[in-house]
Each structure stands twice: as structure tokens, then as C-alpha cells.
Amino acid sequence: DAKYDIVIVGGGAGGIAVASSLQVRSPDLDIAIVDPAEIHYYQPGWTMVGGGVFKAQDTAKTMGSLIPSGVKWIKAAVAAFEPENDAVILDGCRVVKYDRLVVCPGLKLDWGAVDGLEETLGRNGVTSNYRYDLAPYTWELVQRMKHGRAIFTQPPMPIKCAGAPQKAMYLSGDAWYRRGVLKDIDIQFNNAGGVLFGVKDYVPALMKYVEKYGATLNFFHNLVAIDGSAKTATFKVSKPDTEPTIVTMDFDMIHVCPPQKAPDFIRVSPLADEAGWVDVDQTTLRHKTYDNIWSLGDVMNAPNAKTAAAARKQAPTVAENIVADIAGGSAVAQYDGYGSCPLTVERGKIVLAEFGYGGALKPSFPKFLIDGTKPSRAAWILKEKMLPPIYWWAMLKGKEWMAKPERLQVASR
Ligand code: FAD
Known part of the structure; x- marks a missing residue:
């Protein structure tokens, strides 16, 4: 040996x-x-x-x-x-x-943990900066988008670069702002966790941009399934002290940060x-x-x-x-x-x-x-x-x- x-x-x-x-x-x-x-x-x-x-x-x-x-x-x-x-x-x-x-x-990026995700990645408006071959598709979708709903997801911690899911949202929002289409785009940030960023000192500066881009923050929303051709995303919503519920949302584009283990x-x-x-x-x-x-x-x-x-x-x-x-x-x-x-x-x-x-x-x-x-x-x-x-x-x-x-x-x- x-x-x-x-x-x-x-x-x-x-x-x-x-x-x-x-x-x-x-x-x-x-x-x-x-x-x-x-x-x-x-x-x-x-x-x-x-x-x-x-x-x-x-x-x-x-x-x-x-x-x-x-x-x-x-x-x-x-x-x-x-x-x-x-x-x-x-x-x-x-x-x-x-x-x-x-x-x-x-x-390990656990793409398979979200039902239907793997088969629609890179198509139907489903993208992720967490893969080399898909990051260019994010920019393609952002440039193409004129109106509709864009969802950005964040899985449970720990993940690598915990800020990356919201970075994708801010840079997309900024591009839409500069092009003058932001008012026609509904941005939703669906986060499995309960805070925007784990270290609170940075949150006030980030919240200013959440407001600037008109993004809605949905905490305790964990992505569990995507139907690419129907363009719907399904979330398990587990708020503290309440029974979990299932919520399905339509999207025109969705940026997924995959579950990680x-x-x-x-x-x-x-x-x-x-x-x-x-x-x-x-x-x-x-x-x-x-x-x-x-x-x-x-x-x-x-x-x-x-x-x-x-x-x-x-x-x-x-x-x-x-x-x-x-x-x-x-x-x-x-x-x-x-x-x-x-x-x-x-x-x-x-x-x-x-x-x-x-x-x-x-x-x-x-x-x-x-x-x-x-x-x-x-x-x-x-x-x-x-x-x-x-x-x-x-x-x-x-x-x-x-x-x-x-x-x-x-x-x-
Ligand atoms: P990696 O760099 O992922 O390397 C792991 C290596 O192990 C690979 O070469 C792989 O082939 C190899 N390997 C896997 N399995 C085996 C096996 N069975 N046998 C042998 N080899 C194997 N970090 C920052 O500091 N700032 C940022 O702004 C930032 N932004 C990010 C944005 C995104 C979208 C992503 C995905 C990551 C980002 N990161 C950022 C995180 C950073 O890239 C990682 O934390 C870093 O690469 C971790 O280094 P690593 O050596 O642990 O793993």
C-alpha cells in the first residue's frame, strides 16, 4: 500500500x-x-x-x-x-x-431532498448560484424578467455562505431597479430559519435593501417540492408553537439554495x-x-x-x-x-x-x-x-x- x-x-x-x-x-x-x-x-x-x-x-x-x-x-x-x-x-x-x-x-448539496427540483434545474425559470453551470442561468433569467413573481429560498442551517441566498435576491432586485421594472416584480424571500442574518449587527443595513426592493420576508418557510412545468413551489411552514402547514406559491423565476449536509x-x-x-x-x-x-x-x-x-x-x-x-x-x-x-x-x-x-x-x-x-x-x-x-x-x-x-x-x- x-x-x-x-x-x-x-x-x-x-x-x-x-x-x-x-x-x-x-x-x-x-x-x-x-x-x-x-x-x-x-x-x-x-x-x-x-x-x-x-x-x-x-x-x-x-x-x-x-x-x-x-x-x-x-x-x-x-x-x-x-x-x-x-x-x-x-x-x-x-x-x-x-x-x-x-x-x-x-x-453535500442535497438537491434530491426537494421533490421535483433536480429534473427542472436550469429550465422553467428554476436556477441556483450554488452550481457552476447554473449561475449564468440566474443572470439570464434576471435580464429576461419584466414582471411577475421571483422567489428566493434558504434551507435550514448550516449551509455554506449563509448570506448567498439573499445576495442573489439583492443583486436581482438591483438589476430590476436599474431597468425600471422593479415595481412590476413581486420578490418573496422564503427562509426556513427565523432571522434574515444570524449576526444581528448586520440586519439593519440589510433591512434597508429588503425595503428598497420591496421584498416580502417569509420566515419558517422550508422548500419541499417544485413543479417546474406548473411553475409552483411548495413550502412546509413550521412556525414556533403552531402546527406545520403546507403553502404553495406560483413563480415566474425561483432561485433555490439547496439543503446541505x-x-x-x-x-x-x-x-x-x-x-x-x-x-x-x-x-x-x-x-x-x-x-x-x-x-x-x-x-x-x-x-x-x-x-x-x-x-x-x-x-x-x-x-x-x-x-x-x-x-x-x-x-x-x-x-x-x-x-x-x-x-x-x-x-x-x-x-x-x-x-x-x-x-x-x-x-x-x-x-x-x-x-x-x-x-x-x-x-x-x-x-x-x-x-x-x-x-x-x-x-x-x-x-x-x-x-x-x-x-x-x-x-x-
Ligand atoms: P470545497 O472547496 O467545496 O472543496 C471540497 C473538495 O473535496 C472538492 O474538490 C471535492 O471534489 C473534494 N471531494 C469531495 N468528495 C470527496 C471524496 N469522497 N474524496 C476526495 N475528495 C472529495 N465563501 C466565502 O468566503 N465568501 C463568499 O462570498 C462565499 N460565497 C459563496 C457563494 C456560493 C454560491 C457558494 C456555493 C459558496 C460560497 N462560499 C463563500 C463558500 C466557500 O466556497 C466554501 O466554504 C469553501 O469552498 C469550503 O472549502 P472546502 O475546502 O471545505 O470545500
Whole structure:
């Protein structure tokens, strides 16, 4: 069987960043990334594709061009874990062994959980920025629409980039506003949860745009079925302390954010917690049961916002702690729960939500440059012009200056 110092499961935002961060710290490590995908996506760009700002192609690069040189790419899917044997099992039963394992295969978009959705995606006015091939269809529908009803849905938490469902609504509303058709379009935001955004400091700024676009907010509305040809969407409405009801609404266009859960091969593995996510110490990102396993990105159970911005901070934390572990020491770096959600409230302005565990605000910029609780032009320029190159050329290359890990304050394992 093949054996490596470090095996990384998943070559997404977290996986490539952690491989580079490890190499920068310890160039002699024998590292392998296991990922079956030919293409790596910059998913944060998909909101901008759906808003007509980016081209879809700008958000994709070949996996081969991103795997750091010297790191082995095993082009296969992991099917199972055998942590007692320090082994992962690939599709086709090949075994790969490791001294230390990093788990970051992202999460599963559960399109099939909404009745009738898969067969009508990309047709009948049914779209989603959560898929590379569909985000351009969002912009196509927005441009075509002159009147009627547009529904935007949000499933139960946790989801990746919790702001993305409403970002799609704001950018669509803005396009209709600029074209002078907004008054003829009925915007409905149907959210399975009970709040517009989980950190309350950002809600007042967002509510101004909800009002500007005349959007109706329907809380506790969970999408359960779509009939594409009839153009109807069905929601289970579960308000606290009332019997659930079923509501069906007509639409001309609907933007769906799909239900999300841990990938199946993670959920059934010994690494998972009861909800199916990889069970880590939220400070050191080390597995709670298996000492030679770490995890980062969307797949693990720390209560941070699931974003690439979070993975940007997590990758050097994991790398630092693994290198310390190899040297025989205990964990040295800590992750504070940082995540970021640039809410595109109109073309040219962003409400830049940045926060850590417990909703503590963690602004990266002084207030006079960007006040995250207010719509900001500077934050739009950051998102449009700066964050994509920072992602490709700094985060994925393991450049230290943009995410220095915090020193761990208390001794931990
Ligand atoms: P991913 O980047 O999804 O990578 C997972 C990798 O694992 C993939 O390459 C996949 O092929 C691989 N994999 C899967 N299964 C297996 C297997 N069995 N074996 C081996 N490999 C496997 N984040 C922000 O910071 N800001 C934003 O504005 C933002 N907006 C977003 C908008 C949208 C529409 C979406 C969809 C996401 C957005 N995000 C945003 C979230 C961000 O993209 C994710 O949080 C981030 O990509 C998570 O990184 P990851 O490495 O955990 O997973």
C-alpha cells in the first residue's frame, strides 16, 4: 500500500491551502491530496456570476494546476476511513496509509431532498448560484424578467455562505431597479430559519435593501417540492408553537439554495459526530477522538460560518499544529471562528460581515476604510478586484501574510 507523511482528503479551498501551508513550513514532508475532481472552483465568485459581474470561466481552474509541485495528487474519491489502521480506502478498494490525516471534502448539496427540483434545474425559470453551470442561468433569467413573481429560498442551517441566498435576491432586485421594472416584480424571500442574518449587527443595513426592493420576508418557510412545468413551489411552514402547514406559491423565476449536509462517506464514518460532521476541537481543529487527524472547511463541526474566508484562517492553524505535533510538541495555533460573508446588497456596494465564534465582530479593516455594518464601495472593490487574486495567489499558495495563525493561549492537546 502507498504511504505518506500526510494525506489530505479533498483539494478544495481548504485542501489546497493546507497542503501549501504545510509545504511552506516543512518542505520535506511527503504529502498526498486525494480528490477525484478535474476542476477546482472558486465558489465565492458564483454570486457574482449570477449577478452578471463575473464570467463563470473565471471561477474555475484545473486541479492539476493548483496542486503544489512536490505534492502527490491521487485522482480518486475516498470511500471510507479506517482510523485504527491509519488508512483511507479509495473507490475501487485501493488503500492509502498515512501518519497524519487532514479531512476537508466540503459538504453535500442535497438537491434530491426537494421533490421535483433536480429534473427542472436550469429550465422553467428554476436556477441556483450554488452550481457552476447554473449561475449564468440566474443572470439570464434576471435580464429576461419584466414582471411577475421571483422567489428566493434558504434551507435550514448550516449551509455554506449563509448570506448567498439573499445576495442573489439583492443583486436581482438591483438589476430590476436599474431597468425600471422593479415595481412590476413581486420578490418573496422564503427562509426556513427565523432571522434574515444570524449576526444581528448586520440586519439593519440589510433591512434597508429588503425595503428598497420591496421584498416580502417569509420566515419558517422550508422548500419541499417544485413543479417546474406548473411553475409552483411548495413550502412546509413550521412556525414556533403552531402546527406545520403546507403553502404553495406560483413563480415566474425561483432561485433555490439547496439543503446541505455532511457528505455520505463522512456521515457513516467513525470520524463523524451525531449530526454527521467531522468532530473536531474548535480551537485546534484536531479530531476529538483520533490524535493524528485534523479537519477544516465546510465538513467539520466547529460552529463557525462555513466560508472560504474561514478556511483561509483554518489552513495555517492546522498546518502549524501538525508541524508542532511532528516535532513532538502540543498544539501551538488557535482558530477563533473567523468567517466572512460579503453581502452584495447592490451592484457596487457590499455589507461586509466578518465575525467569529458567538457572533463576535472581527473586522479586518479600520472603520474609516470599511465599516462592516454599513453598505460600502470599498468592500465591493475588495470582493470584485482583490479577493479572487488573494484566493488564487495567496491563500492557495500558503502565503503567510494574509492569515497568520493566532498563538494558542492555553496549553491544549
Ligand atoms: P470545497 O472547496 O467545496 O472543496 C471540497 C473538495 O473535496 C472538492 O474538490 C471535492 O471534489 C473534494 N471531494 C469531495 N468528495 C470527496 C471524496 N469522497 N474524496 C476526495 N475528495 C472529495 N465563501 C466565502 O468566503 N465568501 C463568499 O462570498 C462565499 N460565497 C459563496 C457563494 C456560493 C454560491 C457558494 C456555493 C459558496 C460560497 N462560499 C463563500 C463558500 C466557500 O466556497 C466554501 O466554504 C469553501 O469552498 C469550503 O472549502 P472546502 O475546502 O471545505 O470545500
